[in-house]
Amino acid sequence: MNVVVATSNAGKVREIEEALQGTGWTLSPLGGVPLPEETGATYEENAALKACAAALVSQRPALADDSGLEVEALQGEPGVYSARYGNRDSDMERNVYLLEKLRGQKNRRAKFVSVVILAYPDGHLETYRGELHGTLLEGPRGANGFGYDPLFVPDGETRTLAELTVAEKRAISHRGRALAALQDAHRSGLPEREITPII
Numbered sequence: 001m002n003v004v005v006a007t008s009n010a011g012k013v014r015e016i017e018e019a020l021q022g023t024g025w026t027l028s029p030l031g032g033v034p035l036p037e038e039t040g041a042t043y044e045e046n047a048a049l050k051a052c053a054a055a056l057v058s059q060r061p062a063l064a065d066d067s068g069l070e071v072e073a074l075q076g077e078p079g080v081y082s083a084r085y086g087n088r089d090s091d092m093e094r095n096v097y098l099l100e101k102l103r104g105q106k107n108r109r110a111k112f113v114s115v116v117i118l119a120y121p122d123g124h125l126e127t128y129r130g131e132l133h134g135t136l137l138e139g140p141r142g143a144n145g146f147g148y149d150p151l152f153v154p155d156g157e158t159r160t161l162a163e164l165t166v167a168e169k170r171a172i173s174h175r176g177r178a179l180a181a182l183q184d185a186h187r188s189g190l191p192e193r194e195i196t197p198i199i
């Protein structure tokens with residue numbers, strides 16, 4: 001199967017390529033296809049917007065991830081707005097913004113959520129979800145990964161996500177789990193597919 005990876009986030013591309021290595025699928029980059037604005041209120045809606053747009057334009061199956069960090073002490077913020085949190089332009093600035101919001105806060109619990117959608121040009125959608133629970137540090141550690149990885153220590157780990165290799169992160173992460181569920185569904189024959197007309 002030739003699948004378009006509907007993201008321009010280099011960190012996600014790296015993780016998706018590593019996770020799907022064993023599938024035998026050919027993964028194609030988005031190319032110049034512009035992704036729609038994320039106007040949805042949920043990860044599911046945003047992932048569907050991105051995957052459907054890419055599937056329609058390319059006329060091939062397309063895979064999109066919409067994800068975010070939900071912080072307990074901030075009532076689930078930044079959630080679906082993680083990519084633009086505080087209107088800051090870079091991962092580093094968003095990490096600084098988050099640390100400021102959490103200054104003096106004892107409750108550092110948070111979780112990552114990833115929703116992966118595989119959309120087909122005929123309008124079929126497959127949806128997979130993964131979560132990763134952990135705690136947020138008071139300063140960044142590590143240089144791997146992307147986004148909020150340097151602040152996040154998964155439960156059962158002493159290292160941040162940014163101190164793990166791509167394979168180590170995949171084995172436990174929200175995105176790794178969603179992508180593993182996708183592979184399981186395809187290994188055991190094509191899954192029941194939810195039929196949602198795109199147009």
Ligand SMILES: O=c1[nH]cnc2c1ncn2[C@@H]1O[C@H](COP(=O)(O)OP(=O)(O)O)[C@@H](O)[C@H]1O
Nearest residue numbers: 007009065066067068069082083146147148149
């Ligand atoms: O695995 C992760 N590690 C660290 N941060 C993540 C991870 N997954 C999602 N995020 C954060 O949530 C945001 C999710 O962004 P979104 O899925 O809307 O679009 P994007 O693909 O344009 O980044 C990321 O930009 C990042 O800040």
Ligand SMILES: [Mg+2]
Nearest residue numbers: 038046066080
């Ligand atoms: Mg989003």
